[in-house]
């Protein structure tokens with residue numbers, strides 16, 4: 001064994017206590033230590049962190065880790081500290097004094113890891129210190145977020161190219177748990193890889209059975225599933241209201257359950273996650289807001305009751321089951337209307353160009369905006385009110401406004417629960433030399449400086465109302481000046497999002513002059529459509545192993561079948577779930593088929609089905625319990641609402 005390998009192993013053993021590397025950890029580490037830009041593709045739970053942590057411990061200097069999730073960041077930092085490794089984190093929401101301390105330590109404190117959220121990177125405070133840090137490696141977690149082709153694009157990631165340019169010679173390690181071949185290329189390009197260099201671990205999950213069921217009785221199927229598969233469970237639905245409804249329904253059925261979505265406050269969310277994580281409640285009913293950064297190894301069952309809009313998202317969510325390596329199940333229940341609804345999401349997100357133009361035109365009537373006017377104007381926006389007045393449907397109208405934003409005619413901020421934030425993008429000295437500031441803008445600037453200390457350093461929550469009161473202006477004036485300052489590059493300003501806003505980033509133009517670049521419309525639509533089609537292809541498929549289908553989608557050629565998805569088990573006539581046998585399933589279907597045609601006496605059923613009386617009687621009792629069939633005047637018949 002070469003000495004170097006022994007060293008990496010010794011580091012692994014010394015700090016983490018593990019005897020050996022997993023799968024592709026070592027090749028990635030060696031690639032990094034040769035100074036090569038590297039992209040590592042590993043499924044969730046594959047052990048990504050070790051791939052930048054071990055080489056950093058073998059190198060001299062500090063590793064800059066970019067990761068979007070503050071909770072995850074804090075977790076990793078405390079993890080490293082526990083192992084006696086010096087680590088720091090820098091994120092929005094810290095007090096300026098804390099940030100100074102973190103940055104001082106990163107420069108002079110012999111620390112090994114600095115975790116930074118992508119939004120913090122391009123702040124003046126950070127950039128001014130970056131040059132004095134001895135960075136040996138840049139690790140980019142969730143690196144698919146840099147790709148506009150991906151399903152989870154985050155514009156802040158694009159700034160990473162600029163950071164790389166400031167740190168010549170420092171290798172980058174990009175990591176992700178999901179990427180299609182075109183995203184893999186895009187990540188390397190956007191991160192300015194010197195040479196293409198990808199290490200990929202198989203995404204196969206041998207302990208995870210992928211199962212799809214078409215059913216018009218999702219809750220009935222769900223109950224059955226929850227009774228046959230024991231253990232920790234996540235149920236995904238798309239709609240916040242349904243998380244609560246389904247949770248209450250399950251509680252009534254005697255299960256312990258929580259619900260979770262982005263609209264809940266942090267404290268409630270944390271408490272629910274903790275209870276579920278600790279096993280105090282078995283089931284988490286959630287929207288897709290739940291998941292990233294959850295490290296619960298013993299999830300046995302993940303069920304999707306609505307279709308996700310991409311296989312990337314599905315693979316991530318389903319992959320949260322069975323991280324401990326023990327048998328686990330990933331179910332999708334879908335009905336005929338789900339496929340139609342998924343297709344409709346394409347036209348909702350991407351209405352026809354003429355429809356988008358019309359929304360733009362109506363916006364001008366709504367605000368009585370004259371041609372050529374508008375630039376820099378900011379208006380509160382009430383989507384429902386607008387749609388009611390101009391007869392638009394909510395979803396496509398929302399889609400149209402987003403496209404108008406991407407094409408840079410307006411800026412449309414959606415409903416969210418955060419305050420307005422401001423940070424200065426120029427220094428104090430620059431500010432004194434600013435020209436073209438009118439008296440009101442000057443007054444507002446002075447007022448902000450006096451009232452919000454630290455506003456030069458960090459995003460600071462401000463109140464437009466308070467500013468208006470203190471300066472004697474109207475709230476509208478304050479907002480418009482802030483927008484003007486933002487356009488002049490003086491401040492960065494994110495308006496409070498509780499009430500959505502429309503901001504005119506350009507003056508009103510005639511509607512037939514609106515132009516939509518492919519990056520705002522066609523390309524995005526084509527990719528969205530491809531993702532939706534892949535999702536539909538996956539659920540409607542009945543001939544190919546589901547695991548193989550998923551792997552192929554992520555560019556992995558795989559010639560064996562998993563022998564545990566619904567397609568493989570049906571082919572091999574194997575039981576699908578513990579306690580459920582294929583024969584039972586078949587008999588059940590036969591009974592329902594017979595009863596669908598006509599009502600039958602028990603004897604007629606018995607004769608037609610060629611089975612023993614005990615089994616048939618037990619199945620009939622079960623179907624009666626489930627209210628799938630009814631018993632009347634000596635005949636069984638299919639329940640009017642039961643569809644077998």
Ligand code: ADP
Pocket residue numbers: 018019020021022025042043044045046047048049050
């Ligand atoms: P990912 O970020 O890919 O989801 P993590 O880095 O969080 O995965 O690692 C998942 C789990 O596997 C962690 O508990 C980690 O300590 C463990 N792990 C990683 N590498 C090894 C290894 N070589 N041997 C044993 N356990 C490992």
